[in-house]
Amino acid sequence: MNKAVIIALDFKNFEETKAFIDQFEESLYVKVGMELFYAEGPQIIKYLKEKNHKIFLDLKLHDIPNTVKSAMKNLARLGVDMVNVHAAGTIPMMKAAVEGLIEGTPEGENRPLCIAVTQLTSTSEEMMQEQILINETLPNTVLKYAQFTKEAGLDGIVCSALETKEIHEKLGLDFVTCTPGIRQASDSVDDQKRVVTPEKARELGSDYIVVGRSITRAQNPVETYQLINKQFLGL
Ligand SMILES: O=C(O)c1cc(=O)[nH]c(=O)n1[C@@H]1O[C@H](COP(=O)(O)O)[C@@H](O)[C@H]1O
Known part of the structure; x- marks a missing residue:
């Protein structure tokens, strides 16, 4: 498993994204979410891949199995490395997501990893x-959802680093844990509720940490990214 810091490109449009990306010389692992994809569509993916x-x-994705399968078929053609669904969509929906990805992935290419959100870090x-209205503890709910995710044939989950070890x-x-809700001790937590530092996420064994505002709003995003990378990878 290659551990990595994934930078959340939560920007309004292509121009803002390009201005951010152009500051970096190295190849990154980035996350395109609803805000940017709904504004720019597949062309933003093409740009980042280039x-x-x-x-x-x-x-x-969180819809009936048939819709999720067809949507995933289309997303698979974009050639991204990882996609996600909500585990609350249930096992049949998650199985349909993987089927769609397999069908949509061009021959000779690997299908994207597919992971499921258990409980949002907010x-x-x-x-x-x-x-x-889930009458359970949060760690037990994440564990149960993770078991359903694995049963459905997905590759891992999105959870908080607090749940990673268990x-x-x-x-x-081998079951991937991708963990947002990452903040330095001095950062404001904003809308996040289950928050962990990069060092602690490393200790707890997260495979990926997703970091947005701590990097994108930093005075010097490149230095901040490099620092977080060192803290998470233990360099
Ligand atoms: O699936 C996600 O990426 C995600 C799941 C989750 O439970 N919590 C969560 O914050 N995210 C995403 O991770 C990013 C976190 O951003 P920051 O709080 O700015 O670091 C955002 O782009 C969220 O959409």
Whole structure:
């Protein structure tokens, strides 16, 4: 498993994204989410691929199995490295997502990794119990959703780094944990509830950390990225 820091490109449009990306000389692992993809569509993926960056296309699909399968078939043609769904869509929907990816991936290419969001890092245990009406602890809910995800044939989950250790213990080190909600101790947590530092995420065994605002809003994004990279990879 290649561990990596994934930079969330939560920008309004192509111009803002290009201005950010142009500051970096190295090849990055970046995440394109709803904001940027809905503004620019597949051309933003094409641009980032041409620049040799790896891409996590984070559209968090959650619909009936037939719709998710067809959507994934189209996303597979974009040649990204990773995509995601919501595990709450249930096992049949997650199986359909993988089927769509397999069908849509051009011959000779690897299908993108497919991971499932368990509980958003902006959700606390209290919110989950009172507003999503799940009468369980948050770690148990993440573990159960992760088991369903594995059963459906996906490659891993999105969770908080706080849950990573147990997930790897119970589901194996090959089962990918991609963990947003990353902040330096001095950063504002914003809308995130389950927050972990890059060093702690490394200790807990996250495979990927997703970092947005801590890098994109930094005075010097390149230096901040390099620092977080060192902290996470233990260099
Ligand atoms: O799937 C995701 O990437 C995701 C899942 C989750 O549970 N929490 C979460 O924050 N994210 C994404 O990770 C990024 C975190 O951004 P920052 O809070 O700015 O670091 C955002 O682009 C979110 O959409």
